[in-house]
Amino acid sequence: MTGLIALLGSGEYLDVMNDVDRRLLAETGKTTPRVVCLPTAAGQEGAASISRWSRLGVDHFVKLGADAEAVPVVDRATADEPQHADKIRAADLIYFSGGDPGHLYRALAGTKTWDAVVAARARGAVLAGCSAGAMILGQYLPDRFSLNFNFDSGFGWIAGCLILPHFDRLPFRPILLPMVRRKLKDGQYALGIDENTALVGRVGGAWDVMGAAGVSLMTRRDTHRHRTGSRLTLPHASTDA
Numbered sequence: 001m002t003g004l005i006a007l008l009g010s011g012e013y014l015d016v017m018n019d020v021d022r023r024l025l026a027e028t029g030k031t032t033p034r035v036v037c038l039p040t041a042a043g044q045e046g047a048a049s050i051s052r053w054s055r056l057g058v059d060h061f062v063k064l065g066a067d068a069e070a071v072p073v074v075d076r077a078t079a080d081e082p083q084h085a086d087k088i089r090a091a092d093l094i095y096f097s098g099g100d101p102g103h104l105y106r107a108l109a110g111t112k113t114w115d116a117v118v119a120a121r122a123r124g125a126v127l128a129g130c131s132a133g134a135m136i137l138g139q140y141l142p143d144r145f146s147l148n149f150n151f152d153s154g155f156g157w158i159a160g161c162l163i164l165p166h167f168d169r170l171p172f173r174p175i176l177l178p179m180v181r182r183k184l185k186d187g188q189y190a191l192g193i194d195e196n197t198a199l200v201g202r203v204g205g206a207w208d209v210m211g212a213a214g215v216s217l218m219t220r221r222d223t224h225r226h227r228t229g230s231r232l233t234l235p236h237a238s239t240d241a
Contacts, residue, residue: 003027003125005157006200007137009165009193011211012097012130013037013053013060020198020210024126025066028092035061035068036091040107041099041132043074050074053097066093079111089116093126096133098165105136105154114155131165134193138163142180151183157203160188160235167192168213177218184220189235192216197228206231 004027011017025033037057042049054070061068071087073079088094094117096104108114121127129137138161140151151162162180170176170192180190193199194213201207209215214227217234226232 002202003121003123003127004200004202005137006126006128006198007134007158007163007191007193008128008130008198008211009134009167009213010098010131010195011197012095012128012133013056014196016196016212017198018064020200021061021064021128023200023210024093024128025061025064027126030092033066033092034090035066035093035095036088037061037068037070037095037097038073038088038113038133039070039097039099040073040075040079041097041101041104043107044100044103053099057095057097061093061095073107073113075107076111079107079113082112085112085116088113089119091120091125093128094120096127096129096136098131098133101132101135101141101154102152104132105141105152108136109155134165135163138191139188158191158234159203162188162190164190164192166195167216168194181218181220181223184218186220187235188219190218191234192218201234206233 039050039053042053058068058070071084073084136154137157138154139156139159140162141154193215197211197213199207199215200210209226209228209230217224
């Protein structure tokens with residue numbers, strides 16, 4: 001069994017996402033679910049930002065009835081600390097908040113923390129990622145330092161997919177989106193997830209659009225828009241780079 005996944009365009013730990021988070025908590029089947037909040041994507045923003053995201057996550061999920069803890073995984077060194085991995089492995093819901101997707105991926109890849117995430121999901125734990133936390137689950141990450149909008153690698157849980165959060169607020173959309181679509185090969189696609197919106201489901205199953213706005217599914221040839229309340233199936237996409 002593999003756990004439910006929530007991909008959020010923005011809105012982590014805010015009341016606007018309460019319905020989404022209540023669904024995630026209910027999915028655990030626990031009266032008082034164990035939630036771990038990971039501020040890893042903000043690991044290069046300094047102690048104040050890390051502390052803020054940690055506090056917001058714990059306060060939010062405690063208010064919703066969970067047993068919540070922030071685990072201070074902020075770089076590769078802390079991602080390899082066994083005590084952090086143990087807490088993540090035992091969690092019912094693992095939540096990655098936003099920040100820098102490149103730092104988040106590099107901090108986690110090949111570490112004890114990521115091994116613990118994989119093990120927890122394999123036994124049915126729920127995983128939520130907001131913004132950068134969602135982006136790393138796709139097959140590809142946008143190389144934001146490239147004028148050609150090249151793709152780096154993500155963890156590939158959503159095969160063949162590039163995930164674009166804050167989609168309704170992306171700057172230079174008339175220029176950016178045609179560029180993204182031209183970069184997509186046959187069998188690849190992009191998911192544009194609007195702010196305060198989540199796509200919730202399981203790999204190989206149905207996905208629900210929840211929250212304030214919608215999700216856009218783009219291929220090289222066309223774009224399909226799915227409003228909140230919609231249910232969709234993601235393409236069985238190629239993972240060829």
